[in-house]
Amino acid sequence: MPVSIYLPIAEMSVNIFILFGMGAAVGFLSGMFGVGGGFLMTPLLIFYNIPPAVAVATEANQIVASSFSGALAHLRKGTVDVKLGIMLLCGGLVGATFGVYIFSFLRSAGQLDLIISVLYVVFLGSIGTLMTIESLNAIKKSRAGNAPPARKPGQHNWIHGLPFKMRFRKSKIYLSAIPVVTLGVLVGLLAAIMGVGGGFIMVPAMIYLLRVPTNVVIGTSLFQIIFVTAYTTIIQSTTNQTVDIVLAVILMVGGVIGAQFGAAAGHKLKGEQLRALLGLLVLAICLRLAYDLVITPDDLFTTISSFGEGGE
Amino acid sequence: MTLFTAIVGMVLIAATMTARAESLQMGVSVDVVPVGSDFDGTDIVVFGSIEGADDVSLKLGQYQVVVTVLGAEEDTIVRQKERIFGIWINRKSRRYTDIPSFYSTISRLPLEKIAEKATLRENGIGAQNLSMNLASQGTITSILPAPQFVEALRRIRHEEGLYSDNPTNLKQLSPTLFRAGVYLPPNVPIGRHQVVAHLFKNGELLTQSKSSFRIQKVGFERWMYDFAHQNGLLYGIMAVFIAIATGWTANALFRKR
Known part of the structure; x- marks a missing residue:
């Protein structure tokens, strides 16, 4: 078995075991924490010198596999609100279409790598901070002996005053279509530009803003992520030709294997401890990306000439 | 006769070689x-x-x-x-x-x-x-x-x-x-x-x-590269099918355990 393998789209030779290991490690973490892993994998691929354009598009392809596998389990348990998922998806497809368009534009303007890094720093930084603070508070409270306060049912915010209300039977909520579709658009944009499923935005937004019951949140989020990332994969392939199937398959296989062990390990740790660990991990990746943006690069110049096809 | 032609030919070639530049x-x-x-x-x-x-x-x-x-x-x-x-x-x-x-x-x-x-x-x-x-x-x-x-x-x-x-x-x-x-x-x-x-x-x-x-490029690499660049839509659909198949397999294997 050859150690190095040539990626036909990234056009580079890589060590197959390192990539497989990265897939397995991220799969382990995503299984343990119940997250998609795209926001961990894409920066890792960029650190490994995979061109960011290829990393983002290929990661969308990998997420199709992991979210499909996860959503199947939730469909069997009946914890997917298909109607809510489809409404989110409507927004998601619009967002992904715009996202791929923005992606192509930034790429030709030479700003794609920068924008991907900046978006990661902003999102990972804010989510990592929130997650760490929230989980540390929860750990303190549980040490003090108080149970964390349960959410009061029937609590309403401004979002529930919006028009075009729809009934989502599975979630037992009566909610305007506007925030649902808007959330879908936002997550679709992120899927296309950042190569993430968007679960890390979708799940908190559904819980805290839309007040969707926690038991259907993850299944519904996974359900719509399958379609948004599948759509993104196809559009990226058609528009930018940046999906590397060889790379995606290595990551998928590593990822699904890692996820099995991660899920088992996750049962042994407490929720707050898990969230604190994940929060710190997210912050570490954020800092590393921020450092790369600020430090003086070895070479201030870069060249690109891929728009003239060299092949015959 | 053939010998004569050959000799004439060789003389002619030699003559052109000296006459021509490098x-x-x-x-x-x-x-x-x-x-x-x-x-x-x-x-x-x-x-x-x-x-x-x-x-x-x-x-x-x-x-x-x-x-x-x-x-x-x-x-x-x-x-x-x-x-x-x-x-x-x-x-x-x-x-x-x-x-x-x-x-x-x-x-x-x-x-x-x-x-x-x-x-x-x-x-x-x-x-x-x-x-x-x-x-x-x-x-x-x-x-x-x-x-x-x-x-x-x-x-x-x-x-x-x-x-x-x-x-x-x-x-x-x-x-x-x-x-x-x-x-x-x-x-x-x-x-x-x-x-x-x-x-x-x-x-x-x-x-x-x-x-x-x-x-x-030859073999698989060439095929993949050409496929991706000549028929991006079909390539993308194939990528999605591979992902769905992988996800389904993983789920099926996991369920048995």
């Missing part, structure tokens, strides 16, 4: 260089002979051959980063037309010992002497010449091993026969590469001879 005959050891998954660079050989050489000059070693290998020419953008609010951002850029993706010279002596800088520059011989032309389209500021971009382009290509001068890889096998070893690095660009042999005498370019070879 010329070069050249061949490349391969027509196609295959690039598969395990490609990590290769060597090819360019060989040839100096025809119609004058014996005295040969004895004095006044002839010098320089072989150049030129990859496909592409438009190339060079970007320069600047620090803005503490972050390094691509700001200025220049677009150059017809920049070779690969360039290598092979000679027996350093180029500057073979000909004057002006001659080399005029004929674009040597990685430092390639002409880099700015694209004519663009805004007023982007078509102003800026030497730092040309320098950066040459330097980056040199660091990547794509532009090189090799002043020792040409061997003179006999006074008229030469053999040039051309190294193609692992990142050598795909496409048709032009090979030109230049014959110098006392620093003056007498004649050239041209040939070419092709570097192409």
Whole structure:
């Protein structure tokens, strides 16, 4: 078995075991924490010198596999609100279409790598901070002996005053279509530009803003992520030709294997401890990306000439 | 009769050879260089002979051959980063037309010992002497010449091993026969590469001879690359199906445990 393998789209030779290991490690973490892993994998691929354009598009392809596998389990348990998922998806497809368009534009303007890094720093930084603070508070409270306060049912915010209300039977909520579709658009944009499923935005937004019951949140989020990332994969392939199937398959296989062990390990740790660990991990990746943006690069110049096809 | 014809023929050939100026005959050891998954660079050989050489000059070693290998020419953008609010951002850029993706010279002596800088520059011989032309389209500021971009382009290509001068890889096998070893690095660009042999005498370019070879991806890599670029939609759909199949398999295996 050859150690190095040539990626036909990234056009580079890589060590197959390192990539497989990265897939397995991220799969382990995503299984343990119940997250998609795209926001961990894409920066890792960029650190490994995979061109960011290829990393983002290929990661969308990998997420199709992991979210499909996860959503199947939730469909069997009946914890997917298909109607809510489809409404989110409507927004998601619009967002992904715009996202791929923005992606192509930034790429030709030479700003794609920068924008991907900046978006990661902003999102990972804010989510990592929130997650760490929230989980540390929860750990303190549980040490003090108080149970964390349960959410009061029937609590309403401004979002529930919006028009075009729809009934989502599975979630037992009566909610305007506007925030649902808007959330879908936002997550679709992120899927296309950042190569993430968007679960890390979708799940908190559904819980805290839309007040969707926690038991259907993850299944519904996974359900719509399958379609948004599948759509993104196809559009990226058609528009930018940046999906590397060889790379995606290595990551998928590593990822699904890692996820099995991660899920088992996750049962042994407490929720707050898990969230604190994940929060710190997210912050570490954020800092590393921020450092790369600020430090003086070895070479201030870069060249690109891929728009003239060299092949015959 | 046939003997007579042969003798006449040989006399005629000899006569034309002395009458004509010098010329070069050249061949490349391969027509196609295959690039598969395990490609990590290769060597090819360019060989040839100096025809119609004058014996005295040969004895004095006044002839010098320089072989150049030129990859496909592409438009190339060079970007320069600047620090803005503490972050390094691509700001200025220049677009150059017809920049070779690969360039290598092979000679027996350093180029500057073979000909004057002006001659080399005029004929674009040597990685430092390639002409880099700015694209004519663009805004007023982007078509102003800026030497730092040309320098950066040459330097980056040199660091990547794509532009090189090799002043020792040409061997003179006999006074008229030469053999040039051309190294193609692992990142050598795909496409048709032009090979030109230049014959110098006392620093003056007498004649050239041209040939070419092709570097192409083979097997699975070629198939994938062509598929992705020629039918992106179908490629994307296939990528999604592979992902769904993998996800389904993983789920099925997991459920049994």
